Amino acid sequence: MTFLFLGYSVFWLLLAAYVAMLGARQRRLAEEVADLSAALDKGAGRRMG
């Protein structure tokens, strides 16, 4: 029973850890997109006027 519990727990923990890692990666990329877009907009603004 202990090994059954441990087996299922580790299974779901690893899966949840991977999903959390993907979520963190998505947030980091979204922030980077926002920063880079702002930098490009700033550069375009400088050229315009």
Add this chain to the structure above:
Amino acid sequence: MTVPTTRPKKTAAVLLAIAAPAVVFAMYMALIWAPDERTLGTVQRIFYIHVGSAWNAYLAFLIVFVTSIGYLLRRRPALDAVAASAAEIGILFTTLTLATGSFWARAVWNVWWTWDPRLTTTLIMWFMYIAYLLVRAAAEGEERRGRLAAVFGIAAFATVPLVHFSATWWRGMHPNIVQFQGGTPRMNMDPEMIVTMLVAVAALTLVNAALLAYRVDLEHLSRRVALLRERVRLEVES
């Protein structure tokens, strides 16, 4: 300028919405509905997630194989993105297979690990796809990375049949659930156990599909980031 989308598309969310109840149902069948195995007792129930994980690792690596061939033929970056994503998910499912198998082995064989042919070849497969990701990380230039990874992804797939048939080709301790009697495949299991195994495999395949859709979206997003970085660099230089 247009800000690229930073939210994963609907496909992953829809697949997850289908996968979640399927997984709950599969867990009910695996932990409550399926009968206890006569000699192994309740610990045999690890089998359902173990087989589901192994099947999904094979499936993910098959996707790497097919999309790698596709990339070499058509050079479409989208195919390379799917291959990279599927390799990562295949590694996840192989990790789950090894981890759940280890708990089963400890309970039944009284060891966490043994150099049985099935276990050893699975470990080799795991290392091969970790090497695939390392090749991707080390290669420079999108075209070169895609080409190198595709060749590696095709070659690495040789480990999948090796793992699958290892229990038939070499004598080992790992149980072989499908046995051939007079050329006909037979499963020496209770019909309720077979149904539970198939439901668990189907539910985890849906999880696999949801993860793949999510991961592919992230791969596209990271390529957009690379593109934006390049534009900023050019802007700064001009």
